[in-house]
Amino acid sequence: MEWRDEGIIIGCKKHGETSLIVELMTPKHGRHLGLVRGGRSRKMQPFLQPGNRVEAVWRARIDEHLGTYQIEPVEMTAAKLMESAMGVNAIQLLGSHLRLLPERDPHEAMYSALEVLLEHLDQPEIAGPLMVKFEMRLLDELGFGLDLSCCAGSGVRDNLVYISPKSGQAVSAEAGAPWKDKLLPLPQFLMKTSNRECSVGDLADAFYMLGFFFDRDIYYPRGVKPPESRVGFLHAATKKWPVT
Known part of the structure; x- marks a missing residue:
């Protein structure tokens, strides 16, 4: 062979x-x-x-x-990655994430996303959102993808600001208002129809939201702990976030 x-x-x-x-x-x-x-x-x-x-x-x-x-x-x-805390934590986190995939099973989209991320690890305002989108694609590949197309309660496609922790589907501000304390935040930079750029707060919200689904659907069922490098990456990225 x-x-x-x-x-x-x-x-x-x-x-x-x-x-x-x-x-x-x-x-x-x-x-x-x-x-x-x-x-x-x-x-x-x-x-x-x-x-x-x-x-x-x-x-x-x-x-x-x-x-x-x-x-x-x-x-x-x-060598360049090892020069910064963000680079060190990023490559450790990416390795941990990719090990969730079956060995020898082709995932060309994940490889392409990995390439793009590695090219931007010196720019936290780009690498942070890219890591979020990498994690969302990974959830898709593992069969636990989120549905941001329409509201889980009303079916509307506008003003989607929450994620249902039960279904992983978006929820509109109006439909989610009575249960907003039980819903997860949906950062607007993740929406294809939004022009909003990712802020430090948005990045933290996205990591919190995705962390819920990784913990519930992947880490807990497999009996493994979340990688410490995930917290390390978020801390390093937000610490170096450019002031605007």
């Missing part, structure tokens, strides 16, 4: 005295692991770091095996 694909490193684990198990996110083969022999050498370690873009050839005798990678660097971004 053999394939060739581009990929972004999302994790590395020591194996034996000299090798690494490298975890890639690829467009055609999804999240995929492989052994890199000699990966802990001085020559290879600098580019076998989370966040770097690489070209990879994977080989194995049969498809079910771990297999081995032959990896060549394409774009070295890991």
Whole structure:
């Protein structure tokens, strides 16, 4: 068995005295692991770091095996990511999120979103909203997507300001008024029909809203704790948010 694909490193684990198990996110083969022999050498370690873009050839005798990678660097971004708290927390959070997807299951949309996010991690006012949209797409991929098309109560498509915690569907201001204390906020920058830019408060509201659904539908059923890097990313992004 053999394939060739581009990929972004999302994790590395020591194996034996000299090798690494490298975890890639690829467009055609999804999240995929492989052994890199000699990966802990001085020559290879600098580019076998989370966040770097690489070209990879994977080989194995049969498809079910771990297999081995032959990896060549394409774009070295890991060092830049490690320079800031936002970059460190972002790559850790992205890795945690992508591990929620089945291994070796292609998710080209998630790979594209990962590429775009990594390109903007030096701009918190862009990276913050992109992370929110990455999480929304991930919920879709996992089968727990939110419905922002119309109001869950009345069916109207205007003035949607809440999310129902039960259905994950938008709720209008009028329909939700009697139960507003029990509904989740719906930041307007997430609406396709809105021109509102994301503020620090909007970003915090979006993380709170999405965190509810991740906790209820994904983390709790799987018996895992939410990644600490999610809180770290939000704190780092809002701390560096430009003053307007």
